Amino acid sequence: TTPIILDCDPGHDDVFAIWLAAAHPAIDLRAITTVGGNGLLEHTTYNARVACTVAGVSGIPIGAGAAHPLAGPLHPADWIHGPNALGGPELPAPTVPLDDRNAQQLMRDVIDASPEPITIVATGPLTNVAMLFEETPETVSRIAGVVWMGGSTTRGNVTPYAEFNAWADPEAIAIVLAAEVPFTMVGLNITHQALATPEVRARIAATGTRTGAFGRELLDYFSSTYERAERMPDGPLHDPITVALLADPAVATTVRTRLDVELAGTETRGATSVDLLDALDRPHNATVALDLDVPRFWSLIEDAVRTLA
Numbered sequence: 001t002t003p004i005i006l007d008c009d010p011g012h013d014d015v016f017a018i019w020l021a022a023a024h025p026a027i028d029l030r031a032i033t034t035v036g037g038n039g040l041l042e043h044t045t046y047n048a049r050v051a052c053t054v055a056g057v058s059g060i061p062i063g064a065g066a067a068h069p070l071a072g073p074l075h076p077a078d079w080i081h082g083p084n085a086l087g088g089p090e091l092p093a094p095t096v097p098l099d100d101r102n103a104q105q106l107m108r109d110v111i112d113a114s115p116e117p118i119t120i121v122a123t124g125p126l127t128n129v130a131m132l133f134e135e136t137p138e139t140v141s142r143i144a145g146v147v148w149m150g151g152s153t154t155r156g157n158v159t160p161y162a163e164f165n166a167w168a169d170p171e172a173i174a175i176v177l178a179a180e181v182p183f184t185m186v187g188l189n190i191t192h193q194a195l196a197t198p199e200v201r202a203r204i205a206a207t208g209t210r211t212g213a214f215g216r217e218l219l220d221y222f223s224s225t226y227e228r229a230e231r232m233p234d235g236p237l238h239d240p241i242t243v244a245l246l247a248d249p250a251v252a253t254t255v256r257t258r259l260d261v262e263l264a265g266t267e268t269r270g271a272t273s274v275d276l277l278d279a280l281d282r283p284h285n286a287t288v289a290l291d292l293d294v295p296r297f298w299s300l301i302e303d304a305v306r307t308l309a
């Protein structure tokens with residue numbers, strides 16, 4: 001099994017990443033940390049606790065991290081995720097507690113306590129991970145790597161060329177890349193293959209679990225905002241592809257390549273530059289996910305939802 005820390009900003013699709021990580025036998029979810037992103041930190045933290053409560057996941061410490069990006073204010077994605085970052089279903093009061101430790105301290109404790117190197121899976125802006133590396137640089141050599149949902153090999157979704165998590169905190173990406181940690185990017189180019197069609201939503205509800213019913217409400221809302229704001233009738237379930245890739249590497253193809261991030265473009269701040277043609281002749285520093293085995297991915301999600309409460 002692969003031990004992971006899941007750093008997230010729930011967020012509809014982040015919730016499914018939590019569920020997949022908690023349910024899949026090949027993943028050992030050691031901690032959840034939260035960051036401001038899709039919503040304010042208080043909302044994303046609350047929502048992480050809701051996600052665990054709904055699915056009957058207990059005993060996983062949850063630590064709150066950065067409220068805003070390294071270099072400026074947070075602009076929550078409320079046009080996609082709603083004012084509480086988890087629009088749609090009524091949210092049950094969380095029964096799982098919030099840990100006293102902040103995200104960085106919790107990550108350090110989990111990394112220190114683990115005989116095997118931990119993989120950090122990040123499904124929001126990379127703020128918490130960048131802060132961890134800056135506060136304790138020795139962490140970098142002690143983890144197995146970072147698998148991040150964000151960026152794109154093609155175009156963006158907040159600006160023409162920037163994806164939301166990258167656009168939210170490009171400086172954090174630059175810090176994490178400069179650390180030369182094994183880094184995997186799961187960008188829009190692959191996540192837009194994971195469309196929560198009406199058939200997919202029906203399958204998730206048909207699991208008959210409380211998690212499935214809640215998940216269906218999440219996906220209905222998420223797809224309705226995607227239709228309105230992004231002109232896509234079915235919401236793409238971005239975040240859990242990170243966990244799926246660790247649990248079942250055959251779910252996607254990947255390539256070793258060069259990844260850089262734009263910090264200062266006049267129109268392109270937060271754009272990821274993925275040199276698939278090796279045109280820049282720079283050393284490869286990232287693994288980038290390309291093609292999704294779509295049926296295999298939805299089977300992983302469906303199995304997770306069926307396993308949970």
Ligand code: BDR
Pocket residue numbers: 011012013014038077080123124149157163164165238239
């Ligand atoms: C990313 O931004 C958020 O809206 C989603 O949770 C995902 O992490 C997609 O651009």
Ligand code: CA
Pocket residue numbers: 008009010011013014037038123124239
């Ligand atoms: Ca997210």
